[in-house]
Amino acid sequence: QKEVEQNSGPLSVPEGAIASLNCTYSDRVSQSFFWYRQYSGKSPELIMSIYSNGDKEDGRFTAQLNKASQYVSLLIRDSQPSDSATYLCAVNPKALYNQGGKLIFGQGTELSVKP
Amino acid sequence: GAGVSQSPSNKVTEKGKDVELRCDPISGHTALYWYRQSLGQGLEFLIYFQGNSAPDKSGLPSDRFSAERTGGSVSTLTIQRTQQEDSAVYLCASSPRAGGAQETQYFGPGTRLLVL
Numbered sequence: 001q002k003e004v005e006q007n008s009g010p011l012s013v014p015e016g017a018i019a020s021l022n023c024t025y026s027d028r029v030s031q032s033f034f035w036y037r038q039y040s041g042k043s044p045e046l047i048m049s050i051y052s053n054g055d056k057e058d059g060r061f062t063a064q065l066n067k068a069s070q071y072v073s074l075l076i077r078d079s080q081p082s083d084s085a086t087y088l089c090a091v092n093p094k095a096l097y098n099q100g101g102k103l104i105f106g107q108g109t110e111l112s113v114k115p
Numbered sequence: 116g117a118g119v120s121q122s123p124s125n126k127v128t129e130k131g132k133d134v135e136l137r138c139d140p141i142s143g144h145t146a147l148y149w150y151r152q153s154l155g156q157g158l159e160f161l162i163y164f165q166g167n168s169a170p171d172k173s174g175l176p177s178d179r180f181s182a183e184r185t186g187g188s189v190s191t192l193t194i195q196r197t198q199q200e201d202s203a204v205y206l207c208a209s210s211p212r213a214g215g216a217q218e219t220q221y222f223g224p225g226t227r228l229l230v231l
Binding site: 032034036042043044045046049088090092101102103104105106107108 | 148150156157158159160163165171173174206218219220221222223224225
């Protein structure tokens with residue numbers, strides 16, 4: 001079982017719709033979770049970080065975390081063609097958050113927003 | 116302010132040659148990470164430096180790979196006797212000292228390595 005799993009996609013949504021990206025992780029002690037966006041040929045850029053169960057909203061983006069189910073998701077409201085990219089879920093496997101260290105990345109979900 | 120910088124941006128080498136990849140972290144960031152991303156693959160952790168602590172080398176795939184960080188700033192990743200399977204994008208990231216949101220890792224543009 002992979003440590004961090006994502007559907008590879010592609011996920012295609014029409015412009016203005018809600019895009020829902022999902023991620024599951026295997027290490028129950030993980031405490032820190034991140035969503036990165038990566039445009040083709042570019043390096044990853046941070047979209048959201050989340051540490052506590054529940055929802056965290058930032059503009060059109062909402063991250064959702066459920067530690068009991070070992071599940072983290074990213075919702076993108078009012079999707080735009082410029083949101084078309086690969087979205088990477090990353091987990092810090094350390095038991096205590098804010099301890100730094102390596103991130104374990106999923107394979108990424110390719111999102112395509114059609115005008 | 117300036118982000119993470121990496122050089123060279125592209126490197127083509129012949130199988131069996133050694134290569135050195137350089138990373139300049141964001142000024143003031145004490146943590147530095149190396150990852151690699153192969154075509155169609157996710158990001159794979161290689162090594163992590165935090166201040167003066169011993170580096171976490173748990174992700175290095177073989178003893179042909181090594182990295183150092185001099186003066187707590189610039190880092191060099193060295194691959195000896197390169198193989199074709201080493202072809203990938205090598206990404207460096209840095210983060211401030213751990214605490215609050217400060218563990219966020221910021222990535223450089225990467226070095227695209229092609230081993231012929």
